[in-house]
Every structure is written in structure tokens, then in C-alpha cells.
Amino acid sequence: DAGVIQSPRHEVTEMGQEVTLRCKPISGHDYLFWYRQTMMRGLELLIYFNNNVPIDDSGMPEDRFSAKMPNASFSTLKIQPSEPRDSAVYFCASSSNGATYEQYFGPGTRLTVT
Amino acid sequence: AQSVTQPDIHITVSEGASLELRCNYSYGATPYLFWYVQSPGQGLQLLLKYFSGDTLVQGIKGFEAEFKRSQSSFNLRKPSVHWSDAAEYFCSGGYQKVTFGTGTKLQVIP
Numbered sequence: 001d002a003g004v005i006q007s008p009r010h011e012v013t014e015m016g017q018e019v020t021l022r023c024k025p026i027s028g029h030d031y032l033f034w035y036r037q038t039m040m041r042g043l044e045l046l047i048y049f050n051n052n053v054p055i056d057d058s059g060m061p062e063d064r065f066s067a068k069m070p071n072a073s074f075s076t077l078k079i080q081p082s083e084p085r086d087s088a089v090y091f092c093a094s095s096s097n098g099a100t101y102e103q104y105f106g107p108g109t110r111l112t113v114t
Numbered sequence: 115a116q117s118v119t120q121p122d123i124h125i126t127v128s129e130g131a132s133l134e135l136r137c138n139y140s141y142g143a144t145p146y147l148f149w150y151v152q153s154p155g156q157g158l159q160l161l162l163k164y165f166s167g168d169t170l171v172q173g174i175k176g177f178e179a180e181f182k183r184s185q186s187s188f189n190l191r192k193p194s195v196h197w198s199d200a201a202e203y204f205c206s207g208g209y210q211k212v213t214f215g216t217g218t219k220l221q222v223i224p
Contacts (some may be wrong), residue, residue, distance in 0.1 A: 042216045048211065056211060091157055091158070093158075100150075101146050102148060102160050103212070104160070105150075105159070
């Protein structure tokens with residue numbers, strides 16, 4: 001059974017460029033989470049969805065960041081324009097609403113903005 | 115604010131020695147509590163979880179954790195550490211929106 005799938009695994013881009021990170025949650029999971037991990041700030045929740053609807057985006061750093069979930073099997077996190085301080089590992093996680101709230105993480109996308 | 119706290123940033127243990135990683139929570143009621151492990155370059159993997167019932171929870175890879183309401187703690191333990199246990203460990207807790215601790219890096223020496 002496939003876990004959470006993220007693409008790309010690595011992304012190197014120049015400052016000012018648009019970056020799109022992709023996530024496919026585990027089939028049947030109705031919660032999807034986007035996290036950012038850095039040495040300085042640890043693991044930060046950016047936004048999460050329930051049944052494709054954004055529930056809490058209070059962690060999104062600024063308007064340059066946006067996330068969408070057009071259907072139950074796909075989500076994107078977009079940064080436009082990107083800045084060097086956006087360099088981090090971005091994780092997607094999913095969970096099922098069985099009152100368990102345990103999350104299953106993807107392998108992450110390592111983003112480097114030069 | 116509702117949160118979990120991991121007071122130890124880095125811990126070093128000898129292979130074969132016992133391990134205890136600390137986690138304290140701050141919630142109005144008993145939250146769902148979890149421990150995750152992250153190996154270098156990988157995502158987080160769930161080790162174990164606590165919702166209610168038996169306060170001693172068994173997880174994968176020989177780990178266990180004990181929920182202590184009186185101490186607001188959910189410490190992770192392992193009787194004998196293996197070199198492959200070297201990783202970063204995260205405690206998390208909450209309800210619909212969980213928060214993660216800052217992590218504890220475990221180093222295992224021969």
C-alpha cells in the first residue's frame with residue numbers, strides 16, 4: 001500500500017521563481033497537512049485541509065504561500081515569488097478521521113532557493 | 115497555550131543502555147499523544163500513540179511510553195538501545211490540530 005507521495009524530492013530554484021510542491025495523500029484519508037521543517041524553527045504546521053477544504057492556514061508565513069486541494073488525492077503548496085529564507089524541507093502528511101489523529105508523513109521535499 | 119515540550123535537545127546513550135526521552139504536555143484535558151521518529155533525510159514515522167485506557171503503551175521497534183496525568187508527561191522508553199535507534203524523536207499532542215515538540219536528537223555510541 002503506497003504511503004504519502006511527495007514530488008519533487010529535491011528542488012533548487014532561484015530567488016523570485018515560482019515553486020510548486022505536490023502531495024498525494026493516502027487513499028481514504030480525509031485530512032491533509034503541510035509542514036515546514038528548518039533547523040531554526042523546527043517543524044511548523046503551515047496549513048491543513050479536511051475533505052479538501054482548508055481548515056486552518058494560520059501557519060502560512062505570508063501571502064507568497066498558497067495551498068490548494070482540488071480533490072481528495074492531490075494537493076499543492078505554491079510559493080511565489082520564492083526567497084532564500086524559504087529554503088527548508090516541506091512535508092505533507094495525511095490522516096483519517098477515525099478519532100485517531102495519527103499522521104502519516106511523506107518523505108519530504110527539500111527546497112533550496114538561491 | 116496548548117503545547118508539548120521536549121526539554122532535552124540532544125541525548126547520548128551507549129548501545130545496550132536504557133533510554134528515556136521526556137515529553138510534557140500542557141492541555142486542559144487529556145490530549146491524544148504521539149511519539150514519532152525521524153531518521154536523517156526521511157519523513158516522520160509513528161512509533162506509538164495514546165488516547166485513553168492503559169497508561170503504558172507499546173509501540174514499534176521495542177519502544178514504549180507511559181502516560182502520567184499527575185506529571186503531565188508522556189515519556190518514551192526503550193530498555194536496550196541499538197545503534198539503529200540514532201535519530202530524532204518528536205512528541206506531539208492535541209486533538210484535531212496537533213502540535214509537535216522541538217525534537218530530541220538521539221546519538222548512540224558503541
